[in-house]
Amino acid sequence: MIEALKRYYGYLFEDELLEEIEKIGVYREVPEGFTLIDIGDYIKNMPLILSGAVKVLREDDKGDDLILYFIEQGDTCAMTITCCMGDTKSEIRAVAETDTKLIMIPVQKMQEWMHKYKSWQSFVLQSYHERMKELLEAIDTIAFLKMDERLLKYLRDKAMVNRDDLIHTTHQEIAHDLHTSRVVVSRLLKKLETDNKIKLQRNNIKIVDL
DNA sequence: ACATTAAGTGATT
């Protein structure tokens, strides 16, 4: 665990902090599809992703999901940052996109470290900033109803977090993540295929050029 | 061979 920690975070944190993380953090491995945080949960741990990826979803009043963004190694959940200031409930759901390895850090420690370590503080602030930017991007594409652009971004992100340009999913699942209908996804994908941007097979989408 | 699930398509709102 310490090797992975050093590899992905070593350049960010000083040795003293890395030791504390190793001592206090709880190492976990979760399988694909595992719900790390659900809406309404109280957040008592802050995740540091070592490998794999997690997708962050918002849910509407009818229980329909909508993808906000992916987080991967070197990222943390921005929601925990706001939530640990007070004991508020999570507004989002976090589901493992792939098998994921992570370290859980209690929120008390994370507050303590904010004062103690400069590198920790800038890490937290910077990832918060990154998430904020992603959120604004998400709002842009949703607000202007550009389904084709949302789909493109989704495919790009998905290929990136999986480090594989062969995406294993169904049109149905994409439609669910993007909160649209399967038919629309099928049509847009078909168009992308005729433009030679992707190759379609059952349960598979091969990215050719995005 | 049959049922089930994924994907493609035209027409309508």
Next chain:
DNA sequence: AATCACTTAATGT
């Protein structure tokens, strides 16, 4: 862009 209705294709039992 969403929904409906229907077809075709792939896969499991």
